[in-house]
Amino acid sequence: MLFDRPGPRTRRRIMVGSIVTGLGLGALAILVLVRLAAGGQLAEEKWGPIINPANPLFVALWANLGLALLNNIEAAVLAMALSMLLGTVLAVTRISLPRWGRWTVVAPMEFFRGLPVVIAIFFASRILPELGVDLPLLWYLVIGLTAYNSVIIAEIVRAGVASLPRGQSEAAAAVGLTRGQALRAVLLPQAIRVMLPALISQLVVIFKDTSLGFVILYGEAVRFVAIAIQELHNPLQLYLTIGAIFILINYLVGRLAVWTEQRLTHPGRRGVAAQEPAAPTGEAMIAGTSTAGG
Amino acid sequence: MRWNAVLRVGAALAGLAMAVAGCGQQQPPGTDGSTPPVAQGAHFEPGTTMAKIANAHAIRIGTKFDQPLFGQQALGGKLTGFDTEIGRTIAGALGISPDQVQWVEAPSAQREELIKQGKVDLVVATYTINDKRRQQVSFAGPYYIAGQSLMVSSDNNTITGPDSLRPTKARVCSVQGSTPAENIRKYIDPAQLTVFDVYSKCADALRTGQVDVVTTDNVVLLGFVANSNGGFKLVGDTFTREPYGIGIHKGDVAFCTFINNALTQAAKSGVYANAWKKTAGKVTTQMPELPALDSCS
């Protein structure tokens, strides 16, 4: 620990400090609210459709916002499922290929990894129709998301398999399984348990990235807000609402990831040795869990 | 044993994905009360686009969903605007009632592709006629001549027109990829231009003082002036001439002639004026006449 347990003097200091900080934050909040009120941002006409059920636009707003959010969720679920499939295939192919052949998989992977997701989504939506592939907007979003996230998931799978005890792959080889059979029957099933928290965290990333659908005018929530504000003229309020909704959803999914990890790092009833969680990759960071002993 | 559990979870996930894929589609827009007339028992030469559409009892029209006063989707899904009224007029001439019209969102960059790929029968989406576009599609009309203009805050007296933009180093705002955004580049340095995805963000930026000028078609600007409680005003005259046309498949002369006739008829019967009064006419007293129609080639 970086500090001792607080004694009575420190406790008093902490209480004073908490009160001061609380007052400070409160004053800041009041300042902001006053500023906003002066600009008419707290008016009923701006907040009405969002929080007042009696407002005539309330139902239309929330019904359509709900539909738009469902579009986000739909894109996220599809992208996640496809990324897991493609990611696992990429990881397995990469492990199974001989060293000299790996670049055929690694090169495209690095290409899509280095590309911003926005560009990948834009790419998909403009190039595929040129090549004659005609799909609803949803699929361009999903394809763009999958191109990027399957690479990330391939990395997660690779780290997951690498974190398994050496003995597993050695035993599989001793029993006579080929590399591919060993992966499928022995390593991957165990690796999935280990990867689960990182995978759930990646779901959060994917869900956030579905908001990028607005660049191709896919009818998801952020695009819906951009159109709605033309009629309702309350951009701050609507963007605050959609931000809060995203934060809530992602926070809950993030808690799920942490809970999953905690359940997995404790020995199960079967007495399996506690597995080291897969190394955090890039944005797929789980809320800083410390590995015992570093 | 554990592998089975994984397979079951995987199947459930796939099933969830399928179920979610089935719902969550946005509802198509409906229509309001007063509508253009619907021709009864109209007969068209077989093989023409008109016959195809009339027999299918459905028409797909591309329009903008986020353009105030011309093509804008309201919260309930309904599309309003001058462009959509023109679209409904043409549909009516083909014997199709307004609620049988399928509206497709046609953002600026995709209008030619939508027509070429046959995803829409026609496009009426603030579609400026120009020679470059004529290489890919044909145009009926024009049905309206727009002009680009500048909108500033009411207390701004330094900006008088496009030529005053560069010397005053004015910060100008427009919409990404639109013709007005490209046109204004001639008058300013690149660093002066800010672009957003919708016009109302430009209006907000003007209100808070983040930009000095908003530029687009003058009727759209008038809409924002009307909503601004005296905060905004237009300056200078319109400095471009944008004939808005109806985009159709290249070379479809018969369809072009038909549309032009429908427009002429609408102007004569007052339907054109009515369409304007219901939409853009709410923010401006100017009442345009149907312009001289281009010949179909």
Add this chain to the structure above:
Amino acid sequence: MDIILDNIGLYRDGLLKTLQICLYAGIGSLVLGTVIATFRVSPFPPLRATGTAWVTVFRNCPLAVVLFFCAFGLPELGIHGAYFWFGVSGLVLYTSAFVCEAVRSGINAVPLGQAEAARAVGLTYAQSLREIVLPQALRSAVPPLGSVMIAMVKNSAIVGAFGVGGELFSVQARLTSAQGLALIPVLLGVAAGYLIITIPAGVALGALERRLAVVR
């Protein structure tokens, strides 16, 4: 390919602007993120709460919404400035949450004995953090920090949709939509622009990781 060559000036400027944004946002987020990380491990409950709230908000909110608030919310509150700086600020706020988590994982990777020894020798919280823990923590944090920085470079593309003109994504949007130029060459050019930044960065990161790898 002519399209890329004809517009090479635009691409070059776009690349430079993107690099500029990433440089400012990178420095800003590293500093801010480390500060928030110290909040999160501090003995002071209000600071811990602030740190946790900060990370919860900015990790879970999409960057598009964060940028919107920087571009439109700040002017409402009377804070004015060029959209470039709003864009950079939004990117800093968003990335700082991830930097914080990366640094925190680094702090947690420092063996407990180090902090205990620091306490035993009599260093205060601030001193032990500054002299003992953070230097070691930052070494361990280099791999995740590097990934966060590369992710930030890619996220800078979104800044282009919020009033910041002239960087790579805006270049591509302009060339494809307004001038109707052929898509594939334009998009390949922009992709190349980003890859010029991210691939060498990834390689450098790998080399740095190997050099700094702490064998425990």
